[in-house]
Amino acid sequence: xxxxxxxxxxxxxxxxxxxxxxxxxxxxxxxxxxxxxxxxxxxxxxxxxxxxxxxxxxxxxxxxxxxxxxxxxxxxxxxxxxxxxxxxxxxxxxxxxxxxxxxxxxxxxxxxxxxxxxxxxxxxxxxxxxxxxx
Amino acid sequence: xxxxxxxxxxxxxxxxxxxxxxxxxxxxxxxxxxxxxxxxxxxxxxxxxxxxxxxxxxxxxxxxxxxxxxxxxxxxxxxxxxxxxxxxxxxxxxxxxxxxxxxxxxxxxxxxxxxxxxxxxxxxxxxxxxxxxxxxxxxxxxxxxxxxxxxxxxxxxxxxxxxxxxxxxxxxxxxxxxxxxxxxxxxxxxxxxxxxxxxxxxxxxxxxxxxxxxxxxxxxxxxxxxxxxxxxxxxxxxxxxxxxxxxxxxxxxxxxxxxxxxxxxxxxxxxxxxxxxxxxxxxxxxxxxxxxxxxxxxxxxxxxxxxxxxxxxxxxxxxxxxxxxxxxxxxxxxxxxxxxxxxxxxxxxxxxxxxxxxxxxxxxxxxxxx
Numbered sequence: 291x292x293x294x295x296x297x298x299x300x301x302x303x304x305x306x307x308x309x310x311x312x313x314x315x316x317x318x319x320x321x322x323x324x325x326x327x328x329x330x331x332x333x334x335x336x337x338x339x340x341x342x343x344x345x346x347x348x349x350x351x352x353x354x355x356x357x358x359x360x361x362x363x364x365x366x367x368x369x370x371x372x373x374x375x376x377x378x379x380x381x382x383x384x385x386x387x388x389x390x391x392x393x394x395x396x397x398x399x400x401x402x403x404x405x406x407x408x409x410x411x412x413x414x415x416x417x418x419x420x421x422x423x424x
Numbered sequence: 425x426x427x428x429x430x431x432x433x434x435x436x437x438x439x440x441x442x443x444x445x446x447x448x449x450x451x452x453x454x455x456x457x458x459x460x461x462x463x464x465x466x467x468x469x470x471x472x473x474x475x476x477x478x479x480x481x482x483x484x485x486x487x488x489x490x491x492x493x494x495x496x497x498x499x500x501x502x503x504x505x506x507x508x509x510x511x512x513x514x515x516x517x518x519x520x521x522x523x524x525x526x527x528x529x530x531x532x533x534x535x536x537x538x539x540x541x542x543x544x545x546x547x548x549x550x551x552x553x554x555x556x557x558x559x560x561x562x563x564x565x566x567x568x569x570x571x572x573x574x575x576x577x578x579x580x581x582x583x584x585x586x587x588x589x590x591x592x593x594x595x596x597x598x599x600x601x602x603x604x605x606x607x608x609x610x611x612x613x614x615x616x617x618x619x620x621x622x623x624x625x626x627x628x629x630x631x632x633x634x635x636x637x638x639x640x641x642x643x644x645x646x647x648x649x650x651x652x653x654x655x656x657x658x659x660x661x662x663x664x665x666x667x668x669x670x671x672x673x674x675x676x677x678x679x680x681x682x683x684x685x686x687x688x689x690x691x692x693x694x695x696x697x698x699x700x701x702x703x704x705x706x707x708x709x710x711x712x713x714x715x716x717x718x719x720x721x722x723x724x725x726x727x728x729x730x731x732x733x734x735x736x737x738x739x740x741x742x743x744x745x746x747x748x749x750x751x752x753x754x755x756x757x758x759x760x761x762x763x764x765x766x767x768x769x770x771x772x773x774x775x776x777x778x779x780x781x782x783x784x785x786x787x788x789x790x791x792x793x794x
Contacts, residue, residue, distance in 0.1 A: 331657070332466040334747035335725050335754075337776075353776065355725050357465040357747055358657055379723075 297324045299390050303366065303406045304415035310390060311366040316403055318367050321394040322354065322385065325419045330356040333385045336378040338363075338396055343371045345398055347405060352395065354385065363395065367405045373397035437482035438574045438632035439639055446643075446653050454547030456483040459655040468658035469749040472621050473790075475650025476580030478642055479659055481620075481627070482635065485549025486573040487542040493562030494538045501559050501698055502532060503681055505691035509534035514601050514616060517689050519544075519552055520699030524680040524706060528552050529671055531618065533603060541614070541629075543575075545671045559698065574635035578642060578651075579625030579662075581792070586646035587626055590638070591615065595626075609638035620659060622666025623792050664755065665748045667717055667787030673728055674715060674743040674757050683711045683759065713740060714765040717787035720754035720773065722780035731774040732758050732782075739764065742773055748789055755789050756782070 302310045308326035312319045327333060335355040345351045345365040352363040374396050378384060385393035410418060434457040443450065448459025459480070461468060471477045489498060498506045504517035513534055519527035528548040533541040544552045553568040560566055578587055584595050593606040593615055603616035611634030619625040630638060643653060660670065669675045669684060681690045682703060692704055720726060726745030731738045745756030756773070764771050767786055772779035 331461060332464050332749075334466075335723075337724075355747075357661060357749070358460070360725075360727060 298412050298416045300412050302390070302412065303409035304412070304418075305364060305366045305409055306418065307364040308419075309364060309366050311406065311409060313400070313403065313406055316400050317372055318369070318398045318400050318406070319394050320366060320396050320398060321389055322363070323415075323419075324389050327386050327389045327393070330354065330359065330361060332357050333382045336382045336385065336395065338374045338378070339371050341371050341374055345369060345371060345396075354382075365398070366409060367398055367400050368402065369398040369400040371396050372399045435483070437480055438635045439480040439482060439576070442636050442639055443480060443653070448653070448655060451656070453656055454483065454545070456546055458483060459653075461655040461657045462653045465655070465657035465661060466749040468652055468654040469661050471650060471652040472580040472623055472625075472654060472658065472662055473750045474581070475652075476578060476582040476586055476625070476646060477621075477652050477654035477658065478639065478646070479577040479579065479654050480575075480639070481577050481659075482574040482632070483546035484575055485544040485546060485552065485568070485570040486629070487544060487549075487553055487556060488567045488569045489540040489542060489556075489564060490567075491538055491562075491564035493564045494540050496562060497560060497564045497566070498532060498540050498542075499695065499697060500561075501556060502530070503691065503697060503699065503703070504532065504689045505694040506532055506534065506540070507694065511536055512602055512604065514603060514618060515689070516601075518681055518686070519555060520681060520697065520703070521677060522699055522702060524682065524699040524702035525677045526671065526675045526679060526681065526684070527555050527677065529669065529675060529686075533614070533616070535605070535614075543629075548671065572631065573629050574632040576628045576630070576635060576639055576642070577619055577621075577625065578628070578646075579619045579621040579654075580623050580651075582646075582649045582651070583623075583625040586642060586649050586651055589645060590641060598626075609634070609641045611638055613638075620666075620668060621662035622668070622788055622790050623662075661746050661749055664744055664746055664757070665751055665788065665790035667757075667789060669715070669757070670744060679715070679759070680706055680711065682706050683713055683715060685715045710762065712761070713759045714762055715743070715757055715759055716765045716769075716784045717789060718756055718758060718771075718773075718782040719785050719789075720756070720780060720782050721770070722782075724773070724775040724778075724780040725754045726756035726758075726773040726775065726780075726782065732760055733772040733774055733779055734760075734764060738774075739771065745773075751789050753789070757787075760784075
């Protein structure tokens, strides 16, 4: 497994809605966190935008469904969808198995690379989850 | 999942501590704190289809009916024909309103000529008991005995072999929808070949104080056979694959027994009962809507409350929907007009403001090999 081993990988940024974001050269890879997939349970459906679609920070960009529940996915940053993980259509359970690796969802060409400053760092997110869990 | 809300702190079953110890994720359901899952809904679902699963269903209500007029009373408030039950036999039935809708869907057990046990939905227990009491006449005692009964369901093709070492009962001799008053794990029990999963299995009614020991013994003994503790999540997906309605989702006080497609529990020729006239009228006129099972043709999962659309018009509502872990299809139930209720009929389910095609299929979605 790649990044999936760490429950809170160090090199990512996090949202309050439990998405993660990893930035490389103005492109942000986005997925949901280990905690999010664990809370959702077995993921059976993922609905993602088309390449080229505009996404806005804090606005829904897709949907993830477990056996039990439907949850919206919120964009952690604004920009244009550069790539979509099409493998999740056939194998949505990948998100449970490897949320930070093969379970990534979309890549966003960021409108403003400074936007990540508003997101949580790893220690901040870890504390946020621990507080939510209690 | 949905249930009837009730005030105050959620109640706990006698197996609550065990569920916690086993890592169950606890949620509030119908006023009870219950495990929704232990490992994963899909894993538990598959365990029941291929081996066995153990469920705590102690939240279900039990109403005891006894006395010379017990049968007459049961006949007067339920739509199935309890006079056809022999001692040791049970059937699926409903407490019906004067409109022919569901006060509740229930199991009726005949323990003796003057002795019946009604097993009711957790969230409806108080309502059902009040309803029953209001309809009592003659020599009959109706008692809400829910606190005296715990209930463990063991379901799946290996349920019988797992249970066998724990009871002196001849399990082979207990046919589907029959029961024995026997012992399980040393405790007095009503052992019934029934369930809410579509697979073979048993429901064990026993004293709360004995239930944890019996559950532990079954789980320990069954582990090597693939027995898993299961939560309400798998219970819901299993019953849905089996085409069984869930009170509060698929049936309630606004849906009639005939609309729900449960005409087979509705014995209109058995004599008077609450709701009979309304159901007779509806049978003659034909219900204006019917509950159907459907499969999604387009991508997407239908969920409770999603609209059903046909030729641009909203014509009904989804009452249950999920991904079916064993059938591996997105399935659901909905009420639709009669002309859209035949196998092969197509309509749309509105999922997040988009029309997704669905097709009516025969239920159950899953039928076990016999």
